[in-house]
Amino acid sequence: MLRSLILTALALSTLALGGCAQRTRPPGDPLVCFQVQPQHDGSLKYNRLPSKQPDLEHCAGALEAMRVKFLMMGGSQRDIVGAYQGNFIFLQREGIFTAPSLEEHRYLALVRTGDGRLAIPGAMPRQ
Numbered sequence: 001m002l003r004s005l006i007l008t009a010l011a012l013s014t015l016a017l018g019g020c021a022q023r024t025r026p027p028g029d030p031l032v033c034f035q036v037q038p039q040h041d042g043s044l045k046y047n048r049l050p051s052k053q054p055d056l057e058h059c060a061g062a063l064e065a066m067r068v069k070f071l072m073m074g075g076s077q078r079d080i081v082g083a084y085q086g087n088f089i090f091l092q093r094e095g096i097f098t099a100p101s102l103e104e105h106r107y108l109a110l111v112r113t114g115d116g117r118l119a120i121p122g123a124m125p126r127q
Helices: 002-019 056-072
Strands: 033-038 044-048 080-084 087-092 095-099 107-112
Touching: 033 056, 056 080, 056 087, 056 095, 056 107
Parallel strands: none
Antiparallel strands: 033 044, 033 080, 080 087, 087 095, 095 107
8 A cells, every 4th residue: 555655656756747847949929930940059049031921831831942942052951940939840851740849749740742842631642
């Protein structure tokens, strides 16, 4: 009985401490899309894109256009991190993912089509 109480107390304290872990959250400015650049000291620099974006999908599209433009100019960075209204956006080879912080689980927002365009996951026909 005492052992089960101790184990329960230990499990609850572990959960409580896990919930207090520091999380990196992006700015929540409305309609503002950021490109996020990690710095050498571990901090993040938020570069504001010039135009306002109505939603996360448009922000991801603007970041994708920026990524392609830099690749065409000779750049080599294929994975890009962005931020939009309090969510991080991760542009990766597999698609576009989003998460409320850098430390939390990433969720699929957009997939890449066979020709490299971006689409909503349910919009793609199954083969």
